[in-house]
Amino acid sequence: MGIEVIVEGLTKSFGNQTVWQNVTLTLPPGEVSVMLGPSGTGKTVFLKSLIGLLKPEEGRVMVDGVDMVGGRERDIYETRKLFGLMFQDGALFGSMNLFDNIAFPLREHTRKKESEIRRIVMERMEMVGLLGAQGKLPGEISGGMRKRAGLARALVLDPQIILCDEPDSGLDPVRTSYISQQLIDLNAQIDATMLIVTHNLDIAATVPDNMGMLFRRELVAFGPREVLLTSDEPVVRQFLGGRKEGPIGMAEEKDEATLAAEQFIALDDTPPRIVPQLQPSPGLPPRQAVQRRRARVLAMWDQLPVAARTAIKAGLAPVQEEHA
Numbered sequence: 001m002g003i004e005v006i007v008e009g010l011t012k013s014f015g016n017q018t019v020w021q022n023v024t025l026t027l028p029p030g031e032v033s034v035m036l037g038p039s040g041t042g043k044t045v046f047l048k049s050l051i052g053l054l055k056p057e058e059g060r061v062m063v064d065g066v067d068m069v070g071g072r073e074r075d076i077y078e079t080r081k082l083f084g085l086m087f088q089d090g091a092l093f094g095s096m097n098l099f100d101n102i103a104f105p106l107r108e109h110t111r112k113k114e115s116e117i118r119r120i121v122m123e124r125m126e127m128v129g130l131l132g133a134q135g136k137l138p139g140e141i142s143g144g145m146r147k148r149a150g151l152a153r154a155l156v157l158d159p160q161i162i163l164c165d166e167p168d169s170g171l172d173p174v175r176t177s178y179i180s181q182q183l184i185d186l187n188a189q190i191d192a193t194m195l196i197v198t199h200n201l202d203i204a205a206t207v208p209d210n211m212g213m214l215f216r217r218e219l220v221a222f223g224p225r226e227v228l229l230t231s232d233e234p235v236v237r238q239f240l241g242g243r244k245e246g247p248i249g250m251a252e253e254k255d256e257a258t259l260a261a262e263q264f265i266a267l268d269d270t271p272p273r274i275v276p277q278l279q280p281s282p283g284l285p286p287r288q289a290v291q292r293r294r295a296r297v298l299a300m301w302d303q304l305p306v307a308a309r310t311a312i313k314a315g316l317a318p319v320q321e322e323h324a
């Protein structure tokens, strides 16, 4: 099972620019979480802070008993091996074929024999549907295949936590659906804790167990997907509705005058439609996180907003029986 990641009071600045402050959340073990937010709100900075590549000025990130912010560098280095990272562009080496790219972390961080490396690489390539493409150079394959190669590479060291930075960037809607399914299938197969950073609304609607959103240097919310999907927080509604009207503007924040002018525009009040979460592909085991999440959500039932409870009841029949 994946490891939980506990973030407490995290604040990160560059010079006098605060990226976000006092971010507190827990990524539940083995569950899939998504972090949303307009461009430039610091989602990538957040991912890098979780693995200790950037150092927030305040707060802690606890992973397996190690503080990735203030812990000893040696402990941070060792703990980083629990993570698998999938970067936006796949971050592949252009001169290496896919096999060597995917084998790279194994050759770099382990003393495994070539035969063992081959076995692991081929297994991970099969997992992401890339068997047969091992001899190709990154420049010879599509963007979607590059993403999947990046995902396969993130998997070779058997990570317990997987961080994906915009898995959809540069992909068309069909390929984005494939990668969404791939992420759910992966979670069913290895039960790792996953955090996906994206602004893609389809991924947000169909993939995660939990959702969070960064805006104006704050974590607006983080919790079970139904809480954000039914939220009446204007910034969340605007973002999830993909609307122009609301607090988010071209430069992330709108000026007071524009916001005041918009007071007179009638906002669409229809509550967002909650689509079912993706299920693992046929033949794969059920996601183990589902039962754990159910117990966790039941434990917080009394603190959940009514709209979120209604949405959860509609999606989880057993909860409905217990709370009818």
Ligand SMILES: Nc1ncnc2c1ncn2[C@@H]1O[C@H](COP(=O)(O)OP(=O)(O)OP(=O)(O)O)[C@@H](O)[C@H]1O
Binding pocket: 014, 019, 037, 038, 039, 040, 041, 042, 043, 044, 045, 046, 199
């Ligand atoms: N190493 C750095 N030095 C200085 N400023 C940085 C550094 N890295 C990021 N920033 C700034 O931090 C802010 C957040 O950047 P980040 O890339 O995390 O945003 P993001 O939410 O991931 O955006 P996008 O969705 O467009 O990828 C930006 O203003 C960026 O310029």
